[in-house]
Amino acid sequence: MFKNNEAQALSKSEKTKERLYEAALKLFTRDGFDQSSMRAIAKEAGIAAGASYYHFASKENIVYEYYLRLHQDHMKVLGETLSKNGSFEEKLYLVVKTKIEVALPNKDMARALYRVAANPESPLSPFSEENKNLRLEALKVFQDVVNESKDCFNPQIKKFLPEYLWLYQMGIILFWIYDSSENSKKTFNLIDKTVPLIAYFNKQIQSPFAVPFRNKIISTLKSFAPDLGQITTPKKEGL
Amino acid sequence: MFKNNEAQALSKSEKTKERLYEAALKLFTRDGFDQSSMRAIAKEAGIAAGASYYHFASKENIVYEYYLRLHQDHMKVLGETLSKNGSFEEKLYLVVKTKIEVALPNKDMARALYRVAANPESPLSPFSEENKNLRLEALKVFQDVVNESKDCFNPQIKKFLPEYLWLYQMGIILFWIYDSSENSKKTFNLIDKTVPLIAYFNKQIQSPFAVPFRNKIISTLKSFAPDLGQITTPKKEGL
DNA sequence: AGCTTTTTTTGAACACGTTCAAAAAAAGCT
């Protein structure tokens, strides 16, 4: 039944899967997601169309694979450069900037991904139950940004901040997808401006003058924290 | 060539279109957007599948028709209740709340719409060139909210505020689409909390103490005003 | 009424994503 270690047992299949993934990436990049058919991708990889579905559950799942690897690449880049000693602002800036930089080479894939993301019923949505683990993974980075920086945070805000920073990053990515400026200049400009704004806002809100405003914000944050560990998308909903 | 008034000339065709639209709405509501085939919709309307494409350019275009009517309904509701005399907060609250209320009966359509919205290449995207007019229409409401209220605004902020309020509304709708709470309770709760927050934030920022912060914000708003009259989505983009 | 032009409908066809029973290949076992 169960043979030795799985990694080895699957290695033959993994090879074909890798070939398929690379063929898909090539065609997606060249012709776009919609314009690349599964038949063409399979042909490029040298297998029959039907075989693709042995390796990927769907066409969108190939994009999901891209999503996973993107995250891994991001982690790798951060592992090298995200030092333990930096301000909140510096760290947040680094995380979000590198996220875009890593995704940059294939905007079309990112677009396909966000089309899926916008469909709450899709199991590939970043908010779906199936993606809980990856979401929690991504959240860890922002927990690090908040907890391991030398800045001070209101304890209540500190609790929710990572989840909202994740949402902020989602917003930046969405902006980037729509951004047709040269080299995504506008997106990087937006990051350059909003990260300091967030940091500044956070500092200002610590002032005694800001107490009532801060309380309002805390109250709102509390009610609507994305609660990334618990989000589930409705399978069906009547009327 | 051109006969009398167009409205009358098209009336026969419009009738079939209306039948088709209602059949689509019925099936979408009952079975969902993806689960309703064009063949089934056409059958329900009593015509051949091919004929549907004489009336609607695509399946998604039916959703777009829904989008248009939603806006008209919203305008109708606002026309009755959005008085010229109200605070910024009251007006903003009314606009956003009624927007959701009008859309409420068919969340599935709204979901299908936002799936399209997330695809910048789609001509149906709310950011696309083709939708410029509708976008400007929607913007007018927020211009009214800002200009016709008795509140004071920093002149520079006043200039960009309507476009950002439109984005805010987009965000609320996106939240609503994911919101599976009973009667969309959570979404209304979010509106209840964020509208006062926006109003309060706006008031606070007028204080002399807030000058440096305000300037930072104005600078950012300036650079990234959505500029809703000029957005165009890229047809294709290399690499 | 008869002829022409325009508008609307039809149904077969296309390419697509996906499924699946059957075949082939590989691995495991004695």
Add this chain to the structure above:
DNA sequence: AGCTTTTTTTGAACGTGTTCAAAAAAAGCT
């Protein structure tokens, strides 16, 4: 080696959104 079981591939088939030439219906015109 031969047999069994598992893994992987195949290619035909399904239902889908959409297109299009041809047919039908309607409208316009004299």
